[in-house]
Amino acid sequence: MRTDTPLTIYRSDYTPPSYLVETVELGFDLDPARTVVANRMTVRRNPDSAQREIELYGEDIELVALRLNGRLLEERDYAINGNLLTIPNAPEEATLEIETVCVPEQNTTLSGLYTSNGNFFTQCEAEGFRRITYFPDRPDVMAKYTVMLRADKERYPVLLSNGNLLEEGELGDGRHYAKWEDPFKKPSYLFALVAARLVCQEETFRLADGRDALLQVWVEEGNLDKTDYAMQSLKNSIRWDEERYGLELDLDRFMIVATSDFNMGAMENKGLNIFNIKFVLANPRVATDIDFQGIEAVVAHEYFHNWTGNRVTCRDWFQLSLKEGLTVFRDQEFTADMIGTSTGRAVTRIDQVHTLRQAQFPEDAGPMAHPVRPDSFVEINNFYTVTVYEKGAEVVRMYQTLLGVEGFRKGMDLYFERHDGQAVTCDDFRQAMADANGRDLTQFERWYDQAGTPQLRFEACYDEGAQTYGITFYQSCPPTPGQPEKKPFHIPVAIGLLDREGNDMPLVIDGEECGTTAVLELTQAEQTFVFSNVKEQPVPSVLRDFSAPVILQHGYSDSDLLHLFSFDADPVNRWEAGQRLAMGRLLKLTGEAPVSSRLSLDDTFIEAMRRMLTDESLDPAFREQALLLPTETMIAEQLDTVDPLAVHMARQFMRANIGARLRSELLAQYEANQTPGPYSPDAQSAGKRALKNLALSYLNAAPDEETIALALRQCQNADNMTDRAASLSALIHARAPQAQAELERFYEEFQGEALVVDKWFAMQAAAPTTDIAKIRELMRHPAFNLRNPNRARSLVATYCMSNPVEFHAPNGSGYLFWAEHVTLLDALNPQVAARLARAMDRWRRYTPALQQHMKTALQQVAGQQRLSNDVREIVTKALAN
Numbered sequence: 001m002r003t004d005t006p007l008t009i010y011r012s013d014y015t016p017p018s019y020l021v022e023t024v025e026l027g028f029d030l031d032p033a034r035t036v037v038a039n040r041m042t043v044r045r046n047p048d049s050a051q052r053e054i055e056l057y058g059e060d061i062e063l064v065a066l067r068l069n070g071r072l073l074e075e076r077d078y079a080i081n082g083n084l085l086t087i088p089n090a091p092e093e094a095t096l097e098i099e100t101v102c103v104p105e106q107n108t109t110l111s112g113l114y115t116s117n118g119n120f121f122t123q124c125e126a127e128g129f130r131r132i133t134y135f136p137d138r139p140d141v142m143a144k145y146t147v148m149l150r151a152d153k154e155r156y157p158v159l160l161s162n163g164n165l166l167e168e169g170e171l172g173d174g175r176h177y178a179k180w181e182d183p184f185k186k187p188s189y190l191f192a193l194v195a196a197r198l199v200c201q202e203e204t205f206r207l208a209d210g211r212d213a214l215l216q217v218w219v220e221e222g223n224l225d226k227t228d229y230a231m232q233s234l235k236n237s238i239r240w241d242e243e244r245y246g247l248e249l250d251l252d253r254f255m256i257v258a259t260s261d262f263n264m265g266a267m268e269n270k271g272l273n274i275f276n277i278k279f280v281l282a283n284p285r286v287a288t289d290i291d292f293q294g295i296e297a298v299v300a301h302e303y304f305h306n307w308t309g310n311r312v313t314c315r316d317w318f319q320l321s322l323k324e325g326l327t328v329f330r331d332q333e334f335t336a337d338m339i340g341t342s343t344g345r346a347v348t349r350i351d352q353v354h355t356l357r358q359a360q361f362p363e364d365a366g367p368m369a370h371p372v373r374p375d376s377f378v379e380i381n382n383f384y385t386v387t388v389y390e391k392g393a394e395v396v397r398m399y400q401t402l403l404g405v406e407g408f409r410k411g412m413d414l415y416f417e418r419h420d421g422q423a424v425t426c427d428d429f430r431q432a433m434a435d436a437n438g439r440d441l442t443q444f445e446r447w448y449d450q451a452g453t454p455q456l457r458f459e460a461c462y463d464e465g466a467q468t469y470g471i472t473f474y475q476s477c478p479p480t481p482g483q484p485e486k487k488p489f490h491i492p493v494a495i496g497l498l499d500r501e502g503n504d505m506p507l508v509i510d511g512e513e514c515g516t517t518a519v520l521e522l523t524q525a526e527q528t529f530v531f532s533n534v535k536e537q538p539v540p541s542v543l544r545d546f547s548a549p550v551i552l553q554h555g556y557s558d559s560d561l562l563h564l565f566s567f568d569a570d571p572v573n574r575w576e577a578g579q580r581l582a583m584g585r586l587l588k589l590t591g592e593a594p595v596s597s598r599l600s601l602d603d604t605f606i607e608a609m610r611r612m613l614t615d616e617s618l619d620p621a622f623r624e625q626a627l628l629l630p631t632e633t634m635i636a637e638q639l640d641t642v643d644p645l646a647v648h649m650a651r652q653f654m655r656a657n658i659g660a661r662l663r664s665e666l667l668a669q670y671e672a673n674q675t676p677g678p679y680s681p682d683a684q685s686a687g688k689r690a691l692k693n694l695a696l697s698y699l700n701a702a703p704d705e706e707t708i709a710l711a712l713r714q715c716q717n718a719d720n721m722t723d724r725a726a727s728l729s730a731l732i733h734a735r736a737p738q739a740q741a742e743l744e745r746f747y748e749e750f751q752g753e754a755l756v757v758d759k760w761f762a763m764q765a766a767a768p769t770t771d772i773a774k775i776r777e778l779m780r781h782p783a784f785n786l787r788n789p790n791r792a793r794s795l796v797a798t799y800c801m802s803n804p805v806e807f808h809a810p811n812g813s814g815y816l817f818w819a820e821h822v823t824l825l826d827a828l829n830p831q832v833a834a835r836l837a838r839a840m841d842r843w844r845r846y847t848p849a850l851q852q853h854m855k856t857a858l859q860q861v862a863g864q865q866r867l868s869n870d871v872r873e874i875v876t877k878a879l880a881n
Helices: 228-245 287-305 317-339 342-364 388-420 428-438 443-449 556-566 571-592 603-614 620-627 632-637 644-660 663-671 683-699 705-717 722-732 741-748 756-767 771-777 789-802 813-828 828-842 848-862 869-880
Strands: 019-029 033-046 054-057 062-068 077-082 084-087 092-100 111-116 121-124 142-152 158-161 164-170 175-187 191-194 198-206 212-219 253-259 273-276 455-463 466-476 491-498 518-522 527-529 538-543 552-553
Touching: 033 253, 033 527, 054 092, 062 084, 062 158, 084 092, 092 813, 092 848, 121 253, 121 273, 121 756, 142 158, 158 175, 158 466, 191 273, 198 228, 212 228, 228 253, 228 287, 228 317, 228 705, 253 287, 273 663, 287 683, 287 722, 317 342, 317 388, 342 388, 342 571, 342 620, 342 632, 342 683, 388 491, 388 518, 428 443, 455 538, 466 491, 491 556, 538 556, 556 571, 571 603, 571 620, 571 632, 603 620, 603 644, 603 663, 620 683, 632 644, 644 663, 644 683, 644 848, 663 683, 683 705, 683 722, 705 722, 705 741, 722 756, 741 756, 756 771, 756 789, 771 789, 771 813, 789 813, 813 828, 813 848, 813 869, 828 848, 828 869, 848 869
Parallel strands: 019 142, 212 253, 253 273, 455 552
Antiparallel strands: 019 033, 033 092, 054 084, 062 092, 077 084, 111 121, 121 191, 142 175, 158 191, 164 175, 198 212, 455 466, 466 527, 491 518, 491 538
């Protein structure tokens, strides 16, 4: 816990490391109460640095001994200032030997070396390695590692670290050892070790170059039957990277290890990926379709990091999106290719756009807004954000949109050719893309440097006599903290034109035929493009496939939106038109909800929803996405002043109206999209279940005995967790009398399955029927444990971030609960606390009465004497004007 004044770190202040590390030899004598770490490393002065002292970082560790070239240093030979140890006047080359002690069983931060369920694990990104030993713990210091692990054999029969196993054996005192070597240079944040009682599923996998690699998925006993999907996902990822980018697994083995105590989803440590169990364990009984999809994506993401993040890493943490944005884009493309159909690809794209609207656009508009490449930070853990990851992926996607798939591959090849084994910057990646394709991408750098979501609007004019269609685009970007003025971005805008029959029109610009979708490149604040040979007044389909992460201020009429919703050949824009139709009505209803008891919904909208629901030519997965309403968060983003109760009432009214007026069609689709036979998580089956369960949800938004009986029957007879959880959630939201009994039955059946118990807490925490008294009651449940990140997120974070109507209760009770638990969590695990703290960072957008309660809660947290930098940075920025 830090009590000093937080220090702001600036990208512009980057200086090279004073010394580089050639080799690292680590020895661990593992004991939960006292682990001794011996560190011997060879270092040499960095010719690019003017400094003449060795700088090493250490945090929450005890320094036992420090030797330089064999000489034991006394306290006068070095200085420790906070977390920084310096050795002045060091020689050009040296061997450092450092002995430290840490206490893993007391490390509740889950950063560095810690214990979980009696097992040892590590998490070193971003700055966890300094909790293990003194080291120049920064990503631009890359070295080769050899690791010796020693531990009690009965308690810790499995000893793992990065790279390849060199040797293992007995020590004769009840302990055993294992020696590992990583043949590739890596930064310290990619170091990992595991000492545990685990079992594994393993396979030998033939790589494209003919080598055999050993693949292992390690889990606790009793979970081996839940590892098949993770293993298959790993094999698919390896093969896809070989075929798509020519990138191969470079080690003799690749290991995944699952633990229940983990701050993140997973970590890409070289050859030894450590995962949250949420993204490894799955079978039909305990995992939903979304869980299976998450496992496939996260396994792929961490494996793809082997090249985009490990072989080529970040020079500094400001460049985090260099690895994360790029690798998110790669896992998105992998997911789309695994589905293998154009509609499946579109549905994954819609899901990505939904994430941007739900989470990233609000971040861009709040006090924590930051560029994809931040200019400064107080705590780097706070910048593992949707801006760095998801918006970063959109920036990478725009390269591919501008350069084409082949051009993007050429850029990737040049990037690896130039930078394999190096720590580099976002500029290096951009330059490789530019040089490989002979393009000037100088202006494109603004996507990395400027925060905020660009806003785009257009005006169009059709000249019937000349048969031309001119469209003028205007781009702008609102001020964000520290950036009051923005320069024009380089924005690719994919556009099509629909005729009155709904068909795509052939496009011609400047005499060049562009097919039916043209990619226009906007580089100015105002820019006009003219299409020729346009036979009739078209309806423009702008920003196809969501070609840039911008807000399109459209100006479409209802008839234009209905036309696009009915006919657009671009599935993403077809979905988008439906979202716009719904949003317009939701905003109107929100304005009326607090003062009128007589809300209404027009027939035009209902008929559009009916046609979409019953159009059997469309995949169920797409129909499900097209019929989902914008969330309460998305509605709130459109309002100057947010009244959460009015937003909730408006959306619930619309859902109930759809449920009542489309009752017969919803019942028909519920029956038509059953999936008899053994469960399969394939995309077609998952799409059918999604549409069926959406129909069930709508039917129970206007519940009666028949719809409740339908949900109850599904809940009691379901043979898979997708259907079980969906029907139980429908019962809870419908306030069905049977809901409590089904919740109790659900817990009784699954109390031994940690991930299912997380679902049990989460579905109650998210329900608008769950008030603060119920949340506090659930916190007293014997299965609840605030120290476990998954459990804390499932109940506390879900209530604060996914139950807006109850969290924003008029009496402020939700905010007091938030303040209490941010403070409690901060003392245990600042990273988890900081993520919870983000629930209040946009408090100024709410009604004055709510603002006052929220400000009081924020000040309560800010006033804590002992507060981590993680949380202090967020609440300070939230309270600042």
